[in-house]
Amino acid sequence: MSEKKVYVDAQAYRAIDKGAMIVFKKGVIRTEGEIKPGDVVEVYSRAGKFLGKGFVNPNSNIMVRLLTKERDVEVNKELFKERLKRANEYRKRILRYEKAYRMVYGEADYLPGLIVDRFNEIASLQISSVGMERFKLDVAEAIMEAEPEIETVFEKNTGRARRREGLPEIERVLLGKEKYRTIITEGKAKFIVDMRGQKTGFFLDQRENRIALEKYIKGGEKVLDVFTYTGGFAIHAAVAGAEKVVAVDKSPRAIAQAKENAKLNGVEDRMEFIIGSAFSEMERLQKEGEKFDVVILDPPAFVQHEKDLKKGLRAYFNVNYQGLKLVKDGGILVTCSCSQHVDMQLFKDMIIAASAKAGKFLKLLEPYRVQAPDHPILMASKDTEYLKCLFLYVEDMK
Numbered sequence: 412m413s414e415k416k417v418y419v420d421a422q423a424y425r426a427i428d429k430g431a432m433i434v435f436k437k438g439v440i441r442t443e444g445e446i447k448p449g450d451v452v453e454v455y456s457r458a459g460k461f462l463g464k465g466f467v468n469p470n471s472n473i474m475v476r477l478l479t480k481e482r483d484v485e486v487n488k489e490l491f492k493e494r495l496k497r498a499n500e501y502r503k504r505i506l507r508y509e510k511a512y513r514m515v516y517g518e519a520d521y522l523p524g525l526i527v528d529r530f531n532e533i534a535s536l537q538i539s540s541v542g543m544e545r546f547k548l549d550v551a552e553a554i555m556e557a558e559p560e561i562e563t564v565f566e567k568n569t570g571r572a573r574r575r576e577g578l579p580e581i582e583r584v585l586l587g588k589e590k591y592r593t594i595i596t597e598g599k600a601k602f603i604v605d606m607r608g609q610k611t612g613f614f615l616d617q618r619e620n621r622i623a624l625e626k627y628i629k630g631g632e633k634v635l636d637v638f639t640y641t642g643g644f645a646i647h648a649a650v651a652g653a654e655k656v657v658a659v660d661k662s663p664r665a666i667a668q669a670k671e672n673a674k675l676n677g678v679e680d681r682m683e684f685i686i687g688s689a690f691s692e693m694e695r696l697q698k699e700g701e702k703f704d705v706v707i708l709d710p711p712a713f714v715q716h717e718k719d720l721k722k723g724l725r726a727y728f729n730v731n732y733q734g735l736k737l738v739k740d741g742g743i744l745v746t747c748s749c750s751q752h753v754d755m756q757l758f759k760d761m762i763i764a765a766s767a768k769a770g771k772f773l774k775l776l777e778p779y780r781v782q783a784p785d786h787p788i789l790m791a792s793k794d795t796e797y798l799k800c801l802f803l804y805v806e807d808m809k
């Protein structure tokens with residue numbers, strides 16, 4: 412039995428009981444033993460009932476990330492192998508994509524603090540907990556053993572979540588061959604994925620939504636993809652037959668990659684790429700009297716913390732108001748939010764307000780869309796649910 416123990420309040424106990432794998436600092440009532448960041452601790456209810464074992468970080472807002480609810484399970488490479496096997500079984504059962512998918516989505520795969528995306532023979536991992544960091548070589552080996560075709564494990568250990576945990580930023584090949592780039596297939600489109608890009612290299616969470624766009628392109632449309640990154644939605648629109656696609660992103664590196672992707676798909680003649688701010692570019696297009704059959708808005712998370720909700724919602728409102736102004740009467744708006752703190756109801760309220768100001772009626776074309784199923788939403792954990800994507804038919808109010 413471990414001498415390091417964490418006792419939680421009734422609310423945290425109830426959440427764990429329902430399946431949550433994360434214990435927030437505010438739910439901890441006391442600790443026992445000398446607790447250092449990255450230690451494995453046992454978690455107990457106030458009355459002393461054993462609830463699980465996991466990595467602790469007393470300096471973080473997320474104090475414990477549970478790995479198991481069983482007392483006898485050891486935290487070692489065998490556990491990671493077992494978890495990866497389980498995660499793989501789930502994906503094999505539900506996905507048609509064999510080579511490009513999220514292998515591990517943290518808490519939802521009982522591996523909180525770990526994200527692994529697979530792009531053919533390369534796995535790109537992101538660690539956001541001190542405990543998981545200690546085991547990262549074991550994790551990398553377990554990934555290669557789970558999928559023998561994987562030859563490279565790249566660590567894309569950068570970003571805000573790392574800094575919050577007090578972890579250094581590292582971006583390099585952790586295990587295997589020195590390789591950074593590969594080409595994946597998604598629906599009718601192909602994409603070059605460079606692990607050194609944003610996040611793990613590619614936004615796999617939007618895959619189903621990008622593919623869903625193809626059926627709304629019948630041929631000859633004019634499309635605007637704002638926040639395009641490496642061409643995501645824009646390339647799908649062009650490949651599906653759009654006559655002209657304008658794609659905007661502020662990152663020169665992302666746009667350079669998007670241009671390569673356009674060539675790879677043989678659609679560069681029908682695409683225009685703009686490096687610039689979404690806000691000013693949409694304003695300019697409006698001033699020039701431009702209108703589009705389809706407008707896609709997939710901004711970065713405007714709400715990173717709950718305290719920024721009001722400000723972030725205003726940013727969503729502004730982007731969507733501008734986007735709506737650029738949609739033709741009888742056109743389509745695809746609008747997304749990857750802010751975990753903005754739930755579907757808040758997102759709907761925002762778009763209704765933006766459409767009223769823009770003088771537009773909206774009709775929902777698709778069921779409410781979320782993140783791809785290889786980023787599973789754990790029903791008992793709100794933290795695992797973040798992406799929203801609405802396909803809307805837009806009409807002028809007349």
Ligand SMILES: C[S@@+](CC[C@H](N)C(=O)[O-])C[C@H]1O[C@@H](n2cnc3c(N)ncnc32)[C@H](O)[C@@H]1O
Nearest residue numbers: 614638639640643660661662688689709710711
């Ligand atoms: C969620 S990603 C978009 C992913 C993309 N739709 C895809 O399918 O791959 C958000 C993108 O917005 C870009 N971005 C962030 N702020 C921006 C701004 N103010 N103007 C233009 N682009 C911005 C980032 O560079 C990033 O590529």
